Structure formats: structure tokens, C-alpha cells
Amino acid sequence: MNSRKLLMIPGPIEFKNEVLQSMAIPTPSHIDPDFIAVFANSLKLLKDICQCPSGQGFIVAGTGTLAMDMAAANLVEVGDKVLVVSTGYFGLRYAEILKRYGADVDILESEVGHIVPIDDVEKQLKSNNYKILAFTHVDTSTAVLNDARSIGALGKKYKVLTILDGVCSVAGEEIKQEEWGIDVVVTASQKAVGVPPGLALLVASPNAIKTFENRKSPVSNYYSDWTNWLPIMQAYENRQASYFGTPPVNLIIALEKSLDLILKEGLEHRFDRHKRAGKAMREAIKALGLELLTKNAETVANTLTAPLYPKNMDAKAFLQVVGDNGIVLAGGLLPELKDNYFRIGHMGSINKTDLLATVGAIETALKRNGYQHELGIGTAQVIKHF
Numbered sequence: 001m002n003s004r005k006l007l008m009i010p011g012p013i014e015f016k017n018e019v020l021q022s023m024a025i026p027t028p029s030h031i032d033p034d035f036i037a038v039f040a041n042s043l044k045l046l047k048d049i050c051q052c053p054s055g056q057g058f059i060v061a062g063t064g065t066l067a068m069d070m071a072a073a074n075l076v077e078v079g080d081k082v083l084v085v086s087t088g089y090f091g092l093r094y095a096e097i098l099k100r101y102g103a104d105v106d107i108l109e110s111e112v113g114h115i116v117p118i119d120d121v122e123k124q125l126k127s128n129n130y131k132i133l134a135f136t137h138v139d140t141s142t143a144v145l146n147d148a149r150s151i152g153a154l155g156k157k158y159k160v161l162t163i164l165d166g167v168c169s170v171a172g173e174e175i176k177q178e179e180w181g182i183d184v185v186v187t188a189s190q191k192a193v194g195v196p197p198g199l200a201l202l203v204a205s206p207n208a209i210k211t212f213e214n215r216k217s218p219v220s221n222y223y224s225d226w227t228n229w230l231p232i233m234q235a236y237e238n239r240q241a242s243y244f245g246t247p248p249v250n251l252i253i254a255l256e257k258s259l260d261l262i263l264k265e266g267l268e269h270r271f272d273r274h275k276r277a278g279k280a281m282r283e284a285i286k287a288l289g290l291e292l293l294t295k296n297a298e299t300v301a302n303t304l305t306a307p308l309y310p311k312n313m314d315a316k317a318f319l320q321v322v323g324d325n326g327i328v329l330a331g332g333l334l335p336e337l338k339d340n341y342f343r344i345g346h347m348g349s350i351n352k353t354d355l356l357a358t359v360g361a362i363e364t365a366l367k368r369n370g371y372q373h374e375l376g377i378g379t380a381q382v383i384k385h386f
């Protein structure tokens with residue numbers, strides 16, 4: 001590939017060389033004692049990242065959507081009342097997944113670029129006997145950050161299982177799964193976790209596992225069924241060989257490496273670095289005179305930014321020039337606003353060089369497409385804030 005382009009999209013992201021090199025080895029057997037130790041450690045580190053010591057980790061070949069699917073398949077029984085608090089694209093996807101397993105789904109939808117006010121969530125929980133509440137932590141379609149702590153508290157108060165879609169937040173935004181009372185965190189390898197695509201990751205609370213164990217009906221998805229996977233995860237944790245489906249050995253080796261690097265950086269430092277990157281990018285965008293899709297500074301994500309195009313900007317031409325300048329950005333994801341905004345991912349190993357190059361490419365593309373601004377006014381904000 002004619003590369004040296006910087007991948008600044010909300011996944012896959014730029015991966016660290018150490019992570020990529022760790023997996024470039026002849027594939028060991030999935031029951032090799034050394035690999036069993038890697039798997040066991042990865043399960044432990046995953047719980048550390050989610051700050052959920054009492055949780056049960058799952059590492060399975062698949063994508064974030066499979067992790068979402070797995071939580072739904074194992075926790076939903078036909079007729080269960082489920083509330084989806086949706087802030088955009090992936091909230092609506094979760095509603096579809098939950099319906100597949102027979103859930104009776106209500107959707108509380110936010111205005112575009114906003115969260116659903118927490119009082120509205122509480123009112124809805126009061127009005128119905130929900131078994132599960134699912135929500136997106138960082139909404140990848142709008143760059144909205146949900147108040148996971150408050151939603152977790154409501155889940156506890158109303159005895160509702162909470163599922164947090166953390167595909168675009170885990171290892172980038174603060175999550176204290178256990179303290180906040182979140183029952184299931186689902187994520188994937190290719191975003192802030194920093195490993196090439198291919199791993200569905202999930203941490204379930206004891207309460208979620210108990211709900212699964214008390215099911216009256218069998219899980220209607222064979223591959224996702226925890227009846228198959230739980231003994232495998234527990235076997236690896238106990239350093240024993242086991243098999244249900246061949247684990248993606250090299251990816252799990254890379255996962256251990258990345259999780260280890262994340263914890264060595266320190267979660268607090270890492271979240272702070274993401275906050276500074278998010279702030280720098282938003283300030284740069286604003287200095288250029290562009291608006292953000294996410295209106296409220298208190299509920300804005302730090303793993304990505306979603307700017308609106310200036311009037312009359314040709315989205316395709318803009319992204320083309322950005323690409324010619326060595327940066328890959330993502331277009332809009334909300335179907336109704338697709339050509340009105342673009343998305344910049346800044347998570348994982350993101351540094352100042354990446355941010356400067358990205359804002360530089362954006363400035364160039366704006367200028368080339370007829371937008372008037374003082375060159376360098378955006379990049380100055382990166383220097384100032386990061």
C-alpha cells in the first residue's frame with residue numbers, strides 16, 4: 001500500500017509499533033502454556049482497564065458489534081422490557097440487536113449532538129419495569145459523551161441491568177465499571193484499546209453473569225452463547241487448556257501488549273491526555289470558525305471530534321484534499337446529516353505531531369476549497385492546548 005497516511009478516524013486507529021511487532025511472530029498453538037498465560041493476563045488487564053475487579057472478561061474473535069450482540073443474546077429473553085438510550089447511530093443499532101432476541105424495546109432518543117437528559121432517563125425507568133438499559137458511552141456518530149456514572153447509578157436505583165457500549169471510549173475516556181455500577185461494558189480492539197480489528201471484548205458484572213445463569217430459555221445464538229464461552233474464559237484464567245472456537249492467537253498477544261502499555265502509561269494520565277487532545281482539536285476547529293455537531297462542552301467526547309462543514313463546502317472534495325495531505329478523516333455517519341459534517345478520531349497513541357498534521361491538512365483543505373481563514377490559526381490552538 002502507498003502508505004504514510006495518518007489514520008485519524010474513529011477506528012481503526014494508528015497502532016503502536018510495539019503492538020504490531022508483538023504479533024508478528026509464528027502463531028503458537030492456542031493451548032501452548034505461554035499463550036495460555038498471555039490469554040489469562042489479557043483477561044485480567046481487560047478488567048483493570050474497565051476498573052472492574054469483580055467482573056468476568058470475555059475475549060472473542062469478532063468486532064464491537066459481536067460484543068454488543070453477545071451481551072444482548074445472553075441477557076435478553078423473549079418479552080423482556082429493554083430501554084435503549086440512544087444518542088445516534090450505534091444506539092439505534094443496539095435497539096435492532098436487542099429486538100432480534102425478542103426484547104420489547106423502548107428507545108429514548110436524544111436531539112442530535114446532545115445526550116438524553118438524565119431526568120428523562122429516570123422518568124422513563126420509573127414508568128416501566130425494565131430489565132435492561134443499553135446506552136452508548138461515546139457516540140461515534142455525533143462525538144457525544146454520555147454521563148455513564150449517572151446512568152449506572154440509575155441502573156442500581158431501579159435494579160436495571162446496564163450495558164455500556166464502550167467501543168469508542170474504553171481506554172480513552174474514564175470508566176469505573178464497578179464503582180459506577182455498570183453491568184456490562186462492551187468494546188473492541190481497534191479503537192482506543194489500540195489493537196488491529198478482530199477482537200470483541202466484554203466485561204460482565206457478577207450480577208450480569210447471575211442473570212445469564214438464571215435464564216429460563218436457552219441462548220438463541222450459538223456462537224455468542226456464554227454457555228460455550230464462560231468455561232473457556234475460566235479455564236484460561238486457571239491456566240488450563242480449553243477449546244470452543246480457535247482464539248485469534250496473534251491478536252490476543254497484541255492485546256496483552258497494548259493493555260500492558262495502557263496501564264504503564266497510567267489510566268489517569270491516559271484519560272488526561274485524551275482530554276487535552278480533545279480540547280486542542282475542538283479549540284482548533286472553533287478558531288477556524290467551524291461549528292461542532294456536539295453543542296454542549298460538558299457532554300463532548302475526547303476520543304473524536306465532529307465538526308460541521310462551513311456553508312457550501314463539497315464534502316468529497318474536502319476529504320480528498322485532506323487525504324492528499326497525508327491524513328485520513330471520516331465523513332458523517334448520521335444518514336440525515338452525512339454531508340454536513342466530518343469526524344476526526346484522536347485516540348490511542350495520539351500525540352502532538354498527529355494533531356498538528358491533522359489540523360494542518362484541514363486548514364489546507366478548507367483553503368483549497370474556497371474557505372477564507374488565516375492560515376495557522378487552528379494549528380496555533382494545538383500548540384497552545386496540547
Ligand SMILES: *Cc1c(COP(=O)(O)O)cnc(C)c1O
Pocket residue numbers: 010011063064065066090136137138139140165166167168188
Ligand atoms: C465502532 C463502534 C461500534 C461497532 O464496532 P465494530 O467493531 O465496527 O463492529 C459500536 N459502537 C460504537 C460506539 C462504535 O464506535
